Amino acid sequence: MTFRSGRHFLQIPGPTNVPDRVLRAIDRPTLDHRGPDFAQLTKEILPGLQRVFNTKGPVIVYPSSGTGAWEAALVNTLSPGDQVLMCETGHFATLWREMAERLGLSVEFIAGDWRHGADPAAIEARLTADKEHRISAVAVVHNETSTGVTSRIAEIRTALDRARHPALLLVDTISSLACMDYRHDEWGVDVTVCGSQKGLMLPPGLGFNAVSKKALARNGSRRSYWDWKPILQSNETGYYPYTPATNLLYGLREALAMLFEEGLEAVFVRHARHAEATRRAVRAWGLELLCADEREFSSSLTAILAPDADRIRQIALQRFDLSLGAGLGKLSNRVFRIGHLGWFNDVMLCGTLAGVEMALGRKGGVAAAMEWLAKGG
Numbered sequence: 421m422t423f424r425s426g427r428h429f430l431q432i433p434g435p436t437n438v439p440d441r442v443l444r445a446i447d448r449p450t451l452d453h454r455g456p457d458f459a460q461l462t463k464e465i466l467p468g469l470q471r472v473f474n475t476k477g478p479v480i481v482y483p484s485s486g487t488g489a490w491e492a493a494l495v496n497t498l499s500p501g502d503q504v505l506m507c508e509t510g511h512f513a514t515l516w517r518e519m520a521e522r523l524g525l526s527v528e529f530i531a532g533d534w535r536h537g538a539d540p541a542a543i544e545a546r547l548t549a550d551k552e553h554r555i556s557a558v559a560v561v562h563n564e565t566s567t568g569v570t571s572r573i574a575e576i577r578t579a580l581d582r583a584r585h586p587a588l589l590l591v592d593t594i595s596s597l598a599c600m601d602y603r604h605d606e607w608g609v610d611v612t613v614c615g616s617q618k619g620l621m622l623p624p625g626l627g628f629n630a631v632s633k634k635a636l637a638r639n640g641s642r643r644s645y646w647d648w649k650p651i652l653q654s655n656e657t658g659y660y661p662y663t664p665a666t667n668l669l670y671g672l673r674e675a676l677a678m679l680f681e682e683g684l685e686a687v688f689v690r691h692a693r694h695a696e697a698t699r700r701a702v703r704a705w706g707l708e709l710l711c712a713d714e715r716e717f718s719s720s721l722t723a724i725l726a727p728d729a730d731r732i733r734q735i736a737l738q739r740f741d742l743s744l745g746a747g748l749g750k751l752s753n754r755v756f757r758i759g760h761l762g763w764f765n766d767v768m769l770c771g772t773l774a775g776v777e778m779a780l781g782r783k784g785g786v787a788a789a790m791e792w793l794a795k796g797g
């Protein structure tokens with residue numbers, strides 16, 4: 421193995437770079453999760469999470485990856501045979517659909533081209549046609565991490581309202597929370613799903629569900645480990661029914677503190693300007709963005725169409741110690757993805773783009789990005 425000096429550039433769209441402050445917060449003795457100190461930790465974390473999800477309702481924390489939090493959203497609210505409307509925005513939407521089918525749900529998948537977000541008009545039309553209200557839930561991925569396309573959740577809410585349909589709205593924000601504006605309560609979302617290792621700047625290992633009253637009133641028939649009810653009951657006194665990921669929760673407390681010190685609004689502005697700088701670089705390289713609608717540009721990552729994309733990633737890793745995201749599913753070897761979410765700044769972005777530019781053997785992208793960043797864009 422060749423020796424690598426300096427920091428590795430982890431610019432995949434999650435897991436993301438973990439701040440030194442968060443690493444140090446995690447590096448503490450594991451505490452008794454039934455003791456008094458633990459209850460204090462829970463009571464500090466849960467209100468902070470509510471601020472990030474923009475909700476007054478409960479946020480459930482699981483020792484799991486994001487996939488576990490997906491399952492939790494489905495099994496707490498739905499039972500085998502229930503109908504769910506999902507939208508084919510990309511690889512992650514496809515995986516969530518496959519999970520729903522394995523859980524015995526009957527999924528209707530609105531087809532998509534992996535370059536657009538979920539279509540509010542198509543959702544409205546389908547719900548309006550469902551006069552008998554057989555559809556129990558609409559499930560959408562907010563930021564499709566395989567494509568760099570962000571669905572317009574506020575407009576999807578309006579679609580449900582205009583159809584006067586009582587279906588629950590389930591949203592995956594695994595790669596958008598703490599990167600882009602998100603409003604669980606205001607947008608009438610019933611379950612918001614998230615994970616720790618993307619915008620929240622933590623290592624992998626925590627899953628989240630923010631839950632509405634309407635969702636809490638549902639009781640999926642096949643829930644056990646994921647059951648919200650015993651967790652909420654234990655949370656009242658600051659505990660969990662089973663061993664939580666204690667050291668990751670130390671990290672979460674620190675990550676939340678960092679987000680509030682910067683200010684969530686400033687965090688969103690930072691992500692948006694790094695995304696714009698990246699798009700300017702892509703255009704200067706003469707390459708094409710996968711996202712086809714500028715209203716749906718992701719602030720978290722950029723997916724770029726490029727012939728032989730895997731070769732570019734391989735050069736970036738081998739020569740420049742830079743990890744880029746691969747094309748997933750049907751986009752394999754057709755795109756590469758640059759993650760610009762989480763703990764990140766202008767010069768880290770310039771370094772990342774410089775690595776990509778060298779791997780591509782093209783010119784002008786870094787200069788275009790720097791021009792935008794330097795004038796305070």
Ligand SMILES: *Cc1c(COP(=O)(O)O)cnc(C)c1O
Nearest residue numbers: 485486487512563565594595615
């Ligand atoms: C990363 C990701 C997932 C999967 O999360 P895991 O933590 O890998 O289980 C699901 N949905 C989206 C949108 C993601 O970005």
